Amino acid sequence: MNLPLHERIRQDFETRILSGALAPGARLPTEQALMAHYDCARMTVNKALTALATAGLVDRRKKAGTFVARPRVHAMAMDIPDLGAQVAERGQAYRFDLGQRRELTGAQARLEWKVDRAVPLLELEGVHFADGTPFAWEHRFVNVAAVPEISDADFTGASPGAWLLEHVPWTEADAHITATGASAAQARSLAVEVGAPCLCVERKTWRGAEPITYVRQLFVAGAYELTAHFGPGARREG
Amino acid sequence: MNLPLHERIRQDFETRILSGALAPGARLPTEQALMAHYDCARMTVNKALTALATAGLVDRRKKAGTFVARPRVHAMAMDIPDLGAQVAERGQAYRFDLGQRRELTGAQARLEWKVDRAVPLLELEGVHFADGTPFAWEHRFVNVAAVPEISDADFTGASPGAWLLEHVPWTEADAHITATGASAAQARSLAVEVGAPCLCVERKTWRGAEPITYVRQLFVAGAYELTAHFGPGARREG
DNA sequence: TTTGCTATTTTGTCTATACATTAAAAACGA
DNA sequence: TCGTTTTTAATGTATAGACAAAATAGCAAA
Numbered sequence: 145m146n147l148p149l150h151e152r153i154r155q156d157f158e159t160r161i162l163s164g165a166l167a168p169g170a171r172l173p174t175e176q177a178l179m180a181h182y183d184c185a186r187m188t189v190n191k192a193l194t195a196l197a198t199a200g201l202v203d204r205r206k207k208a209g210t211f212v213a214r215p216r217v218h219a220m221a222m223d224i225p226d227l228g229a230q231v232a233e234r235g236q237a238y239r240f241d242l243g244q245r246r247e248l249t250g251a252q253a254r255l256e257w258k259v260d261r262a263v264p265l266l267e268l269e270g271v272h273f274a275d276g277t278p279f280a281w282e283h284r285f286v287n288v289a290a291v292p293e294i295s296d297a298d299f300t301g302a303s304p305g306a307w308l309l310e311h312v313p314w315t316e317a318d319a320h321i322t323a324t325g326a327s328a329a330q331a332r333s334l335a336v337e338v339g340a341p342c343l344c345v346e347r348k349t350w351r352g353a354e355p356i357t358y359v360r361q362l363f364v365a366g367a368y369e370l371t372a373h374f375g376p377g378a379r380r381e382g
Numbered sequence: 383m384n385l386p387l388h389e390r391i392r393q394d395f396e397t398r399i400l401s402g403a404l405a406p407g408a409r410l411p412t413e414q415a416l417m418a419h420y421d422c423a424r425m426t427v428n429k430a431l432t433a434l435a436t437a438g439l440v441d442r443r444k445k446a447g448t449f450v451a452r453p454r455v456h457a458m459a460m461d462i463p464d465l466g467a468q469v470a471e472r473g474q475a476y477r478f479d480l481g482q483r484r485e486l487t488g489a490q491a492r493l494e495w496k497v498d499r500a501v502p503l504l505e506l507e508g509v510h511f512a513d514g515t516p517f518a519w520e521h522r523f524v525n526v527a528a529v530p531e532i533s534d535a536d537f538t539g540a541s542p543g544a545w546l547l548e549h550v551p552w553t554e555a556d557a558h559i560t561a562t563g564a565s566a567a568q569a570r571s572l573a574v575e576v577g578a579p580c581l582c583v584e585r586k587t588w589r590g591a592e593p594i595t596y597v598r599q600l601f602v603a604g605a606y607e608l609t610a611h612f613g614p615g616a617r618r619e620g
Numbered sequence: 621t622t623t624g625c626t627a628t629t630t631t632g633t634c635t636a637t638a639c640a641t642t643a644a645a646a647a648c649g650a
Numbered sequence: 651t652c653g654t655t656t657t658t659a660a661t662g663t664a665t666a667g668a669c670a671a672a673a674t675a676g677c678a679a680a
Binding site (some may be wrong): 193318320322323324325342343344357363365369371 | 392433436478556557559560562577578580601603604606607609610
């Protein structure tokens with residue numbers, strides 16, 4: 145494959161960014177440095193970096209330079225919600241209660257998540273509260289190999305979702321959304337009646353080819369609403 | 383606002399494409415013609431057209447030229463589902479029963495849809511069946527000014543959603559997804575008990591700045607599932 | 621300390637040109 | 651007429667250079 149040079153440069157950095165080798169906030173070389181390194185004209189480097197910028201992978205600022213973009217959920221079609229921040233935004237007190245925390249070996253993990261590779265997993269289960277009232281229950285698996293720092297994280301207060309958003313940029317996500325009635329255990333956790341309507345969101349996220357987390361969240365009907373916007377522009381008001 | 387020239391060129395054509403003035407398949411002027419028209423260098427024109435191409439608005443072929451791309455829903459993050467096609471794909475018989483059909487004047491329309499401009503609306507209400515079993519109820523408003531042909535359309539059999547997908551390319555959509563219990567009327571239409579968990583999808587779509595349709599759909603829990611994929615790649619299997 | 625100016629670095633835009641690549645179209649030959 | 655070859659018109663890539671714009675950093679004055 146003889147790719148054009150600007151495309152090769154683009155892919156070089158895309159790979160490094162998606163793999164995490166270039167962490168969010170890291171500065172890329174200047175166009176001057178790159179045109180020396182690749183022995184080409186500035187326009188060629190510029191084309192590669194501009195492409196990365198329009199793809200949202202990097203931010204470019206005059207005089208400052210080019211930086212790996214922090215993962216912005218707004219750039220994505222549907223907000224991957226940080227429940228705590230949203231609750232706080234409405235002036236309510238947020239709390240996350242961790243119920244269960246378990247480390248799973250690779251063999252178990254393969255069963256639980258149905259990934260092709262066997263990976264060590266962290267299993268988390270807990271409930272989100274707004275002003276002391278439970279509004280969401282979640283059950284999550286995290287690929288420890290992808291995020292080793294998570295072993296030291298403490299989720300009594302901040303939710304695992306918020307922690308992951310902060311620490312791991314994801315690049316791809318799959319979501320399944322259904323309605324369901326609360327099971328007995330879920331109903332107990334959420335303080336609703338068995339069979340009460342709930343919004344169920346199942347989501348898997350990846351960074352490049354590496355699976356990050358799988359989560360199943362149950363929201364009490366009326367307490368939560370997913371919104372999504374598709375298309376080039378920003379979200380509309382009407 | 384003094385936009386850069388390549389951006390102005392890009393917007394010129396984006397506007398014409400989204401407004402429908404340049405229909406899918408139409409050929410754009412060659413770079414030569416454009417550099418004469420805008421009195422600039424070829425690279426400037428090229429940058430504008432390349433941007434439109436990466437945004438998926440146009441296709442470019444060497445020797446042939448630049449053409450307005452046909453709208454591809456697959457490029458969008460979440461499939462706007464054609465319920466009939468999905469049901470048929472599973473080997474079930476699909477049917478749509480139109481319950482109510484009403485023309486609304488501008489004044490009423492403003493109330494019903496809460497758009498800033500007063501537009502003539504078509505109000506539709508009906509139920510989707512798979513193998514004779516109702517699985518979704520919908521209530522829809524269509525901007526007749528944007529799609530005048532819809533007045534002649536017949537929805538006994540094919541759903542309004544399918545008709546719109548066929549006839550009107552949308553460019554932007556907003557969706558709100560919640561869980562809710564079925565109301566008395568909805569429960570009767572869907573043959574479930576009052577309060578049964580349902581997935582509720584509210585969606586507005588636009589073509590450019592022009593509102594096309596607003597729909598509220600209720601899916602019986604378990605009978606339907608929304609899936610969404612975010613990120614550059616294609617939907618994953620796992 | 622704060623404010624304001626100035627220099628400098630880095631990206632943003634644009635030009636004019638050159639050659640490569642591709643695929644449609646035209647010319648050609650059997 | 652059909653298939654093959656050649657031409658040619660269009661986009662794709664790349665160069666070297668110029669000036670513009672913006673934001674940081676440093677310095678000077680209030």
